[in-house]
Amino acid sequence: MKIPTIQGNIKRRLLVNYRASPEVVQPLLPHPFRPKLHRGHALVGVCLIRLEQIRPAGFPEALGISSENAAHRIAVEWTDEKGIDHEGVFIPRRDTDSLLNHLAGGRIFPGEHHAAEFFISDDGKSIVFWMKSRDGHVSIRIAGNQADHLPPTSCFDTLADASAYFEGGSLGYSVTHDATQLDGLRLKTSEWRVSALDVSSVYSSMFADKKQFPTGSIEFDHALIMRDIPHEWHHEADLHCAYPQKTI
Numbered sequence: 174m175k176i177p178t179i180q181g182n183i184k185r186r187l188l189v190n191y192r193a194s195p196e197v198v199q200p201l202l203p204h205p206f207r208p209k210l211h212r213g214h215a216l217v218g219v220c221l222i223r224l225e226q227i228r229p230a231g232f233p234e235a236l237g238i239s240s241e242n243a244a245h246r247i248a249v250e251w252t253d254e255k256g257i258d259h260e261g262v263f264i265p266r267r268d269t270d271s272l273l274n275h276l277a278g279g280r281i282f283p284g285e286h287h288a289a290e291f292f293i294s295d296d297g298k299s300i301v302f303w304m305k306s307r308d309g310h311v312s313i314r315i316a317g318n319q320a321d322h323l324p325p326t327s328c329f330d331t332l333a334d335a336s337a338y339f340e341g342g343s344l345g346y347s348v349t350h351d352a353t354q355l356d357g358l359r360l361k362t363s364e365w366r367v368s369a370l371d372v373s374s375v376y377s378s379m380f381a382d383k384k385q386f387p388t389g390s391i392e393f394d395h396a397l398i399m400r401d402i403p404h405e406w407h408h409e410a411d412l413h414c415a416y417p418q419k420t421i
Contacts, residue, residue: 181227190218203414240271261344320371357409370396
């Protein structure tokens with residue numbers, strides 16, 4: 174089913190990024206994806222996003238809804254049947270505090286979502302974020318302050334380098350109940366504007382799982398933050414895939 178174009182405002186978006194060994198990440202990806210590398214590292218992470226005024230394109234803002242959402246993602250590349258190369262993100266899991274997103278995700282609203290509880294304290298400069306899925310499978314915590322520069326340990330030299338890398342990941346393919354099909358969705362923003370987040374603490378149960386990411390195979394790299402960005406979500410053709418034996 175084709176999902177209608179959705180528009181609204183990105184009130185807050187955190188991109189929490191880890192660098193990981195490509196050899197560990199590749200078995201987690203369905204065919205035809207391969208990790209999109211930067212300086213030999215695969216980049217995995219989670220997008221933590223508050224959406225406001227979300228409604229079908231053309232509807233008045235007053236009819237829009239708001240929600241807190243989390244999407245675990247892996248930066249990927251792939252080559253289609255015509256030999257054309259593409260880039261985007263593979264999304265093995267989405268979580269939300271919106272009952273409507275949970276019930277209508279993949280039909281009216283983009284992507285299938287798990288129900289979750291969120292706690293956020295955000296004064297515009299400092300942020301504390303906590304999420305726990307109701308099925309108990311996923312939890313996320315992060316705290317930090319808005320900053321001008323990436324941490325010196327990042328695999329990116331500058332904030333501009335990191336911004337350009339993730340701006341290319343506007344096309345996402347999400348896991349569905351059908352193991353052979355991924356939902357395609359493209360994010361279009363009126364502008365792309367990011368700041369760094371100086372992170373004091375960070376935790377993702379998915380990336381802390383030693384069965385998926387053995388000791389030494391993954392490290393936190395940096396986090397980015399976006400605020401007050403008008404945007405649209407556009408449906409893309411679903412992608413047929415083949416899963417390896419090992420998946421997230």
